[in-house]
Amino acid sequence: MTEQHSDTLVERLGSFDAAERRDALERLGEAFPGGPTKPEVNLHCHTFFSYNASGYSPSRFAWEARRYGLAVAGIVDFDVLDGVEEFLEAGRLLALKTVAGFETRVFVPEYADKVLNSPNEPGVFYLVGSGFTHRPEPGTTAAATLAKMAGCARDRNMHMAELINEYLAPVTVDYERDVVSLTPAGNATERHMLTAYDRRARELFSDDERLAAFWSEKLGEPVERVRALLDDVVSLKNLIRSRLMKYGGVGYAAPEQGSFPTLDDVVRMTLDCGAVPSGCWLDGTSDGEEDTEGLFRFLRSKGVPTVTIIPDRNWNIKDPDERATKIRNFQDSLAAAERLAMPVFVGTEMNKAGAKFVDTFDAPEMSPHRDAFLDGAHFAWGHTLLKMTAGMGCTGAWADEQFGDDLARRNAFFRRLGEMAYPGTRVLDSLAGLGPDAVPGDVLRAAEG
16 A cells, blocks of 8 residues: 555545545555554543544544554543444454543532532533443433433533624624534534634634734734734634633533533433443542542442543643642542542543643653553453443443452453453454353453453
């Protein structure tokens, strides 16, 4: 395969046509000899089914992960599971350990008076569901909850667009035509809206002076600063987002009852699908995260057995005082997760320009925790592997019967399963042939081939 042909196929991985993406990945996989993996993981990459700054589809991220040598790769898309099947199939084609799920915001009544991990929004909590192998069956309660997640997000975005349209007129966007069209399955986000508003403003104000004057007035920024940002689209969008969409902006609406599904409902949906709920931890600076172990114990009591952290925002910080505080909180959160036998999932999001493809695992702040991050990723893959073959995972009746309340033994089993080499066809068939009476030893023997 020529380099030009390879580049063309890689570009096709970004097509909105699923069949075209699949064909391109199959061709690339046939020509790719494979390679060694590195002791690095990313379980928290958003794809173009919500928003990826590079436009990566699930297939494109799988391809890049395999070329790079990630030990385990994972996707989470806001409020949808549209990429699950594609990503797991891409893993099979490339012999890449893959984990798939969603990220969403939920309301937690027990913390209604405290800010958790959503700044300035008491009771609102970012939650991940990981280790999905399929979307919920139509007509089920789980399917209704998933639809509510996407519906709530859409309602919030449309209301935001109405408020911003009124404020920015004549720079207005049609939500369906200008925003939803930027996504392959209609799941638009704030970042798609930013793209639409930036494009519309440039259409109406074709010269830089008028464009800078417009944004200067609307954003309350000196015209000289705005003019300097016109060629730095990423920074300009970040400024627009902070001034118009976030807390205090004209498009921001404070959460009301019903604005988000409840924690209980989304955890139940995740468990009903045989997947793994994961509570997101921000940085320990909010009143709701101040008692980290108390929060983690609460999450465990609600059926959330794992923790998700974005490490880079907890140590890669310029201000020395802020950096010291967040590093200390970061270390405390990892210690609390270890005490409570809660595996930790880490990643980089990739939903804004400049985000890393993978965390800096060799950084002094990260390297002491590398094993914990690898253990969490292997745990997640071990669950996914057994769930997609034998229909048994780390949540549900089989795991409860085999491990009971022994969380350490449960975690160790799925981690060991996940650490094994990517299974060939014979091993996959052996795992698929296991029945509900199989014990952990049977699983490991089948996985060892």
